[in-house]
Amino acid sequence: MKEIVRFPVDACLPTAAEVLAGQGVPAGRPTAEPVAESLREALNLFQELAAPITVVTGIPSAEFASVYRGEGRNAPESPLAAIFPKAEQLVLFAVTIGAPVSEEISRLFATGRFDLGYLLDAVASSGTDRLAQKLQEYCAVRKQERNSPPGHEQVASCGLRVAGDENPLGDLGVLGGSTSVSGSAGRAQAGTVFLRYSPGYCGWDITGQRQLFRALRPEDIGITLRESCLMEPLKSISGVLVAARPEVHRFDNTYPFCTVCTTQTCRSRIAEIQDGKPRKHEAG
Amino acid sequence: MELLNQIATSLQEGDDARVGELTRKAVAEKIPARQILDEGLVAGMNVVGSLFRDHEIFLPDVLLAARAMYAGLDVLKPMLVSENVPTAGKIVIGTVQGDLHDIGKNLVGIMLRGAGFEVIDLGNDVAPEKFVETATRENAQVIGMSALLTTTMTGMQRVVELLDAKGQRGRIKTIIGGAPVTAEYAREIGADAFGFDAASAVERVKELAAQ
Numbered sequence: 150m151k152e153i154v155r156f157p158v159d160a161c162l163p164t165a166a167e168v169l170a171g172q173g174v175p176a177g178r179p180t181a182e183p184v185a186e187s188l189r190e191a192l193n194l195f196q197e198l199a200a201p202i203t204v205v206t207g208i209p210s211a212e213f214a215s216v217y218r219g220e221g222r223n224a225p226e227s228p229l230a231a232i233f234p235k236a237e238q239l240v241l242f243a244v245t246i247g248a249p250v251s252e253e254i255s256r257l258f259a260t261g262r263f264d265l266g267y268l269l270d271a272v273a274s275s276g277t278d279r280l281a282q283k284l285q286e287y288c289a290v291r292k293q294e295r296n297s298p299p300g301h302e303q304v305a306s307c308g309l310r311v312a313g314d315e316n317p318l319g320d321l322g323v324l325g326g327s328t329s330v331s332g333s334a335g336r337a338q339a340g341t342v343f344l345r346y347s348p349g350y351c352g353w354d355i356t357g358q359r360q361l362f363r364a365l366r367p368e369d370i371g372i373t374l375r376e377s378c379l380m381e382p383l384k385s386i387s388g389v390l391v392a393a394r395p396e397v398h399r400f401d402n403t404y405p406f407c408t409v410c411t412t413q414t415c416r417s418r419i420a421e422i423q424d425g426k427p428r429k430h431e432a433g
Numbered sequence: 434m435e436l437l438n439q440i441a442t443s444l445q446e447g448d449d450a451r452v453g454e455l456t457r458k459a460v461a462e463k464i465p466a467r468q469i470l471d472e473g474l475v476a477g478m479n480v481v482g483s484l485f486r487d488h489e490i491f492l493p494d495v496l497l498a499a500r501a502m503y504a505g506l507d508v509l510k511p512m513l514v515s516e517n518v519p520t521a522g523k524i525v526i527g528t529v530q531g532d533l534h535d536i537g538k539n540l541v542g543i544m545l546r547g548a549g550f551e552v553i554d555l556g557n558d559v560a561p562e563k564f565v566e567t568a569t570r571e572n573a574q575v576i577g578m579s580a581l582l583t584t585t586m587t588g589m590q591r592v593v594e595l596l597d598a599k600g601q602r603g604r605i606k607t608i609i610g611g612a613p614v615t616a617e618y619a620r621e622i623g624a625d626a627f628g629f630d631a632a633s634a635v636e637r638v639k640e641l642a643a644q
Binding site: 264 | 446447488491492493494496497499530532533534535536539543583584612613615
């Protein structure tokens, strides 16, 4: 079932510390006042311009196998190829903070305010990552609700469903209140963890975007795909949310493509599954 | 010279208003534009580049310093032109066809200008032919290309091939960079250099321009 979920901007607004950490600035290091001032301005612009929206749809494993296969350009062996057949649930997703932020970044560079443009880009990357994180948590809570006895509903923080074929939470409205999930690994129920995987990473070739787009149709929330597999708006993330037991998500970074990976974020994600601590949001 | 040292220091602090004011003062004191540029602005940016390489400062600090440098350059530009002061070299940069990511390319352009290069920025989604035509017409020494997608990296190879076909390879050097790009890929397609990040790209371009 396809579902469009909106989140308020505050739900995906990164902290100044997160943005600076994404720029390699060590925690606790004093920030020069002009940089701090530009960063505050960038955070304000993000709040003003971002319009976070997401779309999800569940997909059976057999159908996802076809989506994953894409155009046959994946690495011969990859973590996701081993993980998804063992999943309890697979959910295709796409998130975006919209085009106005990217347009403002371009405008700032063009008018010589590249310090602010650069920081707004960093804020937007962190914010988009946070949005995907919020969606992951939302899906985990939804899964938990389905597995809970009647009258035992829990709600995700700040998700607003705007379309969908079923609505187990009743009337449309902001799903406020406490959240039952924390960190990157949205925990759907004891032992089940949601993690996301995207084309272009970990052996899933970026041309896989084409099949993913055919199955999900994120054009409904304004995300389009170029011939080069580039998503527009630029600050968008797509992929699959995999619900599985923690041990299913674990893998070693010894694949051939790991040697050229400059982020290695899989390590922190897997570590989080093990220690249950919330991860830091990364700039994308 | 104390005034030029003050320009360099204010630039390192990212104080664009002060750099503009001091540069105007230096001009009023009849200090040659070339000397203000080399011993004030570029000297300050060199310190910034060095601190950045040593992880003493980070990109946001570098960009503020660059903005201050531009404030000084705006004052000096008419004099640099009238005095025929040569630049460190001319480079054409752009993000390859099919790709709209341009933050990395923009950073390289800003830092190259800070190092005294004349930069022609073609923007993003640039066709291979446009890189070659512009570099040939503008008599540029280097073409710099950026890509963030494996699907668009092939455009870089096309530029090298076009330069080869037009007999310009060797005269016009190429440097490539971007998240999926590696030194190995640069060698594979015959590019002259690979920039791991903006700071290293500037160093490689200096080397290429000196050849």
